[in-house]
Amino acid sequence: MTIERFMLIAISAFSIATVFYIPKNKFRLALISFLAFQSITWAATIIFVQIGSIEYPVRVFMRATNSGFLHNFTFIPMIFTWFILLFPKKSTIIRKVLHYIIFISVIVWFIYFISVFTDLEKINKGTPFSFCIRLYISFLVYFIFCHLYVSWFSKKENLIQE
Structure with missing residues (x-):
């Protein structure tokens, strides 16, 4: 196995x-978070x-699409889902910014390492540093946009059952 x-x-x-670790009372919030971020990715x-x-x-569906399915359509949206589920709503601005930085860094460094050490993704334009920037x-724009959407949607539909 490669x-x-x-x-x-x-x-x-x-x-x-x-x-399986998503709390039942937040499952609808997790689902809308996953789908919103999946549409952007x-x-x-x-x-x-x-x-x-x-x-x-190297991709799962070689004939169907030229993009990487699993990490773009399952892994990265799942990271965003956990970003939403663990977001510190009643906290300081510094903690919220750190929350953004940590979750975005997980995604960026995951993509960077799979592009450097595997054939799952190949960067064609720019240097590795410019690619990371x-x-x-x-991803900061994606996270802000989707976070605003999920916040608006969860207020409207009351996705979190207390």
Whole structure:
């Protein structure tokens, strides 16, 4: 088994296993968080693949799509879901900013390491440093946008049952 196949299995196992740790009273909030972030990663990944910025030499659905399915459509949205579930609502601004930085860093460094050490993702444009900076900026925008959407949606529908 290659490192790429092992990573794909590990990503799948992690994404499925974390579903069982979601509290029942926050499951609807987790679902809307997952779907909202998944829609953004889907669109962004398709755009970046089409303009040639990134490519995915090893992927699950070789004929169906040119993008990496498991880490873009399951792992990264699951990280955002846990970002929402663990967000410190009644805390200081410094703690909230640190929460953003920690979760975005997990995603950015995961993407960086799989692009450097595996063939799951290949960076075609820019240096590794500029790629990381672009990832931090883009994921910060994605996180802020989706967090605002999920906050608005959860107020409207009362997704958290107390």
